[in-house]
Structures are given as C-alpha cells and as structure tokens.
Amino acid sequence: MYEHLETAENRDSLKRVVVDPVSRVEGHGKVTLLLDGDNKVQQARLHIVEFRGFERFIQGRPYWELPVLVQRLCGICPVSHHLAAAKAIDQLVGIDPENLPVSADKLRRLLHFGQVLQSHALHFFHLSSPDLLFGFESDISKRSVIAVLAEYPDIGVQGVKLRKYGQEVIRMVSGKRVHGTGAIAGGMNKSLTKAERDYLLEDIDQMIAWAEGSVALIKKVHCSNLPFYDEFATLRTNYLGLTKPDGALELYHGGIRAKNEHGETIIDHIDYCKYNDYIHEEVRSWSYMKFPYLLSLGQEKGWYRVGPLARVNNCDYIDTPLAEAARVEFKAHSGEAMVHSTLAFHWTRLIEALHCAESIKQLLGDPDIMGSDLVAQGEKRYEGVGVIEAPRGTLFHHYQVDENDIVTKANLIVSTTSNNMAMNESVRQVAAEYLSGRELTEPLLNNLEVAIRAYDPCLSCATHAVGKMPLQLELVDAEGKLIDKLIKHSDGQIERDNA
Amino acid sequence: MPNPVLLFGYGNLSRGDDALGPLLLEYAEAHCDMDKVEILSDFQLQIEHALDLENRRLVLFVDASVACDNAFDFTVLKPARDKSYTTHAMSPAAVLDVYQSIKKQTPPPCFLLSIKAEKLELGEGLSANAENNLTQACRFAGDLLSNADLDFWLKQADSITPI
Numbered sequence: 001m002y003e004h005l006e007t008a009e010n011r012d013s014l015k016r017v018v019v020d021p022v023s024r025v026e027g028h029g030k031v032t033l034l035l036d037g038d039n040k041v042q043q044a045r046l047h048i049v050e051f052r053g054f055e056r057f058i059q060g061r062p063y064w065e066l067p068v069l070v071q072r073l074c075g076i077c078p079v080s081h082h083l084a085a086a087k088a089i090d091q092l093v094g095i096d097p098e099n100l101p102v103s104a105d106k107l108r109r110l111l112h113f114g115q116v117l118q119s120h121a122l123h124f125f126h127l128s129s130p131d132l133l134f135g136f137e138s139d140i141s142k143r144s145v146i147a148v149l150a151e152y153p154d155i156g157v158q159g160v161k162l163r164k165y166g167q168e169v170i171r172m173v174s175g176k177r178v179h180g181t182g183a184i185a186g187g188m189n190k191s192l193t194k195a196e197r198d199y200l201l202e203d204i205d206q207m208i209a210w211a212e213g214s215v216a217l218i219k220k221v222h223c224s225n226l227p228f229y230d231e232f233a234t235l236r237t238n239y240l241g242l243t244k245p246d247g248a249l250e251l252y253h254g255g256i257r258a259k260n261e262h263g264e265t266i267i268d269h270i271d272y273c274k275y276n277d278y279i280h281e282e283v284r285s286w287s288y289m290k291f292p293y294l295l296s297l298g299q300e301k302g303w304y305r306v307g308p309l310a311r312v313n314n315c316d317y318i319d320t321p322l323a324e325a326a327r328v329e330f331k332a333h334s335g336e337a338m339v340h341s342t343l344a345f346h347w348t349r350l351i352e353a354l355h356c357a358e359s360i361k362q363l364l365g366d367p368d369i370m371g372s373d374l375v376a377q378g379e380k381r382y383e384g385v386g387v388i389e390a391p392r393g394t395l396f397h398h399y400q401v402d403e404n405d406i407v408t409k410a411n412l413i414v415s416t417t418s419n420n421m422a423m424n425e426s427v428r429q430v431a432a433e434y435l436s437g438r439e440l441t442e443p444l445l446n447n448l449e450v451a452i453r454a455y456d457p458c459l460s461c462a463t464h465a466v467g468k469m470p471l472q473l474e475l476v477d478a479e480g481k482l483i484d485k486l487i488k489h490s491d492g493q494i495e496r497d498n499a
Numbered sequence: 500m501p502n503p504v505l506l507f508g509y510g511n512l513s514r515g516d517d518a519l520g521p522l523l524l525e526y527a528e529a530h531c532d533m534d535k536v537e538i539l540s541d542f543q544l545q546i547e548h549a550l551d552l553e554n555r556r557l558v559l560f561v562d563a564s565v566a567c568d569n570a571f572d573f574t575v576l577k578p579a580r581d582k583s584y585t586t587h588a589m590s591p592a593a594v595l596d597v598y599q600s601i602k603k604q605t606p607p608p609c610f611l612l613s614i615k616a617e618k619l620e621l622g623e624g625l626s627a628n629a630e631n632n633l634t635q636a637c638r639f640a641g642d643l644l645s646n647a648d649l650d651f652w653l654k655q656a657d658s659i660t661p662i
Contacts, residue, residue: 057513072513072514072621073621078542145546149597149601150600156601160546160549161550163545
C-alpha cells in the first residue's frame, strides 16, 4: 500500500501539480501531487471539490416527497436515489421488503435493471472505452467517444443504443426518463401496460447480444496485456455489497456481505437497517468526502471497495445463465479467490450489464409486471433505511421523521464515498509507479484519471461532510515556496496567511 | 413518426436557476399550441440524446447559462467536438456531432435558447433576476413555437445574436 504518500513532510518545499478537473467523472474531482526537486512524488491526493450539502436539502421535507426529490441530488443516477429512498420510506409506512406487493417489487427491479444497464453502458462505451481501445497514454484527441465512433463505429453505436434502451425501460416503468414517479411509499404508482411491455420486448434480444459482445470485448482487451491489467492501480482490499440469501448476485435487495482480500467472510446476511453497527465513517481534514470502514477491522484495515468488482467478487453465483458463464470465466482468469485488479471493474461492470439485460428479458416475460396490486400500507414508523446496489456500489439512505411526517434527520452513504479510500490508494500507487521521477506530461497524468475512472465515481453526490472541513487555497511559486494562503474555516470565517 | 418539433429543456429543478430550462417547458405546455411539438426534459445532455433528434424538422434546446450577456440568447447550433465529450454533461453542439457520427448525416436544424442564470445551488429557488429572464424567454419561445418555421427561427437568431 502507499499510505505514506497521503501526507508528505516539508510540503512547502515541494512542487505542486494539480489535475483539475479530472475529466470523464461526474462532479469536480481534483488530484494534487507534491513533487520534490527530482520530480519524485511525495504526496498524492484525490480531492472532491464540489460541495452539495444534500442531507440538509432533505431535512424539513415531508417523507412522501423524497422519491422525487432525491432524484435531483444527482443527474447521473437519479433512479438509484429514487429507489433507495423508496425502500426507506416503505418502512415509514410500515412495509418491510418482504411485504411489498409482488408486482411492485418486480417493477422496481425492472426499473433498477434499466438504470444499471444504461449507467454501465455509458461508463464503458462513452467514458472508458477510449482509454481501453486506444491506450492510456494515447493522443488526447483520440480519448473520446467520437474517436471510438470513428474507428470502431459498431461499438460506438451499440453503446449509444444500449444506453438509450436502459433509458426507455426507465421511461416505461416510471412514466418519464427523468423525474419519474414510479416508486411511492409502499409500492409503485403504475404497472406496465401490454403495449409498453411489448415495446420493450422488441429490442431486448439485441441488447443481450450486444451486452454479451461487450463482455467478450473487455475480456479480450484485459487479457491482451494481462500482467499490466492485473497490476495497474491494483489493491488487495476488502469488498462489500448486497447478496441474495443464497449468496447470488443481488442489485435491488439483500443482506450485507463483506469479504476480505483472501475471500474470507467478514460479515454476511446482515440486515442493512443495522448498518450503523458495522460501518462507521471517518472524517479527514483534507477531504470533503468521508472515509467509511468496517467497525470490526478498524479505520486502518477496515476500508473496503464497493461496486461491480466487489459484487462479482462477493457473490457465489449469478442467477442468469450468460452472466454466470461470464462470471466463471472472469474468476478463473486470476486463479485467486478474489480478483483485485482495479481495471477489472470494467470487466465486471459489463458482466453486470449482461445480467441486467438478461434479467430485463425475464421480467418482461413475467405477467406480474402488469399486475394491479401495487401498494401496501402498514403501521407508521419513525425511522427507515433503504439500501440498494447502485451502478457504482452500495447506496444507503437513512431517514428519521417526526409525528408530522417531516424528515428530521437524513444520512446518505453513496458508493463513491465507500470507494474514497480505495480511489486515493489507487491514485497514490499510479503516482508512485508511473509518474514518480518522470517529467510530467498530459498522457502520463491521464494514467491517474484512468485509475479514478475505473471506479466510475460520481463525485457530485459524494460530498456531504457539511462544516467539517476548512477550505484552503494555496498559491505556490515555481520554487515550491508558499506565497499566499486563503483559509475559510468551518464557521465561515475567512483568514489570509501571506506566509 | 415523432412530432416534427422537439423542445428540449435541461437542468435540475432543485438547483436554483438551473431549473430555467425545465421551467420554460412547463410554460410551453400550459400556454402554447403543442400539437406538433414534443417536450423532452433531462438533467443534462448525454450521447443517447442524439437519437432524439431523428426525424425532426426543428429542435430547440433550452438551458440556463451564467455566461449569457442578455436576459436570453438565441443561437443556431452547429456540430462541434468540444471538451464536453469528456464529461457526463455534453454540450448541445457535441450531441449534434454524435448524431452526425452515428447517422452519417447532417442533424436537423437545431437552436439553443440560453437563459441567463446567476445561482445554481442545491435547494435554492429561482433568483429574482432569473425569474424575470424566464418571463422574457417564455414569451420569445412562445413566438417561436407558434411560428415553427426554419426561416423565421433563423431571422430571430440573426436579430438577437449574430451567427
């Protein structure tokens, strides 16, 4: 590990390199490197520079507004927030997941599969395929989806159409591509009509074929340079996510499972409503994002990764045939119980996309999605927790309400926050191994971005440690000398330090 | 076949003046003849939106803009490979370029109505100035939709901002 590069000694004497903003990630990510006179990296950090304060945004609102309101936290995965909130407010009306009407449960799953499919398609085809197809240090003009469309037109078009299909699933289930109101407390507000079901069935076989082709493509890319792909930004970590009771891959509802780097179980089948008993969040002075960790392992060893790699590593099998075959092949390639390659996030992401496409087809063939029993109601409660596996990883929504149904407390742990420590470690590893001692060029710096992008971070909804961190702006001259510093303290006070 | 005119407002209703695009759509739905107009709203532009341009006669993108000099600007769009390719939020010109790449043909005539914005913070409402700008932009968009003709739109673009 590269923890020694989190904070350098004699920072003022070091040269500062800022990669700002990190492109092809949502939100505003910034990487700072401190270099000594020989260009050796002494410190590397990933900073999240946008602040959104979304828990405050939620507090004071009536709970029934939440499924719509929380979609506006993030333009990238609104459906994930929508469903996590819906699962939480189900409990506020006294409905546990097992008591949700069957049709509502299946419609929510269909909605979620559509969301994950379109998000994974966007990430691979639009944001990552330029690096993977043209090389991490290729000319910057090539690193875009347009270059992919020009040189690999079939792949480019498939990416656009897979994304579009996922959006159409969302539109059919929730009524709109965005701002939909599909899920409500205790169920869903509409089912699919036969015409809507038939419309989605028209293209699903093509989507499965394309998703299967994308798995073959990423396998070919990964295995074309196996030592590099298995080592680049790679970390031996713990992994956390939901699984079904029988250990199968689960994206919508299950128990929390965490495994260590050797594949040994740390926790399993944990009721996510008790997540606070197992997961804590650490605040560090230099980052807006918190650093979650497994309480039983402590801050130093308890951090973990979430997302496609974690889910495919953690599960015992996948319950759709093509994705399961792909999973078996994926696991076999490394020969270890757990695959630790950071770039394997891409491979697992596409295995999941294939699973989503297969699952959509299964659900479209299930008459329950056209059922009319859509909402259940129980006895009011004052606290609810909703957890789902969003495209980027486990997403926690936790609310408390008062007797007037107003949200008095909200806590959200988004997947990018769970991957915060891992992203920083990956950045430090790449900085140490690929950049240290070399003259920095844009293609070299892209290696850092490649490492971050593998996690598909959604930084805009990951920053919510309100008031926990001072803002600091530093001006450093060419000799590395600090010339000016502006500090905004947590209480809003501004201080200037002219060094 | 889709409706010949696409009115596409994008932005986040809960991020202050970023709501200007979607709010203009609400005005249009309430006050304009929408027989030949299809409404589309999203948080931001993405690659798949290129497919929404298919078989349109005219497309009007509506967005909030802090860079706007006037209460609103109205411009003709051309396909362009700008830096927005590298983000989750593409520019309308980049979406047109994706269309061109996928369809191997020139996109339909597309225009951008930018409405001047000031504040884009989560949880805030419209600023007073943005509200005023929206009123003016809605009136202007109403004229466009009731005269959904390329020559008329081009003249309007000429008269407001040089192409």
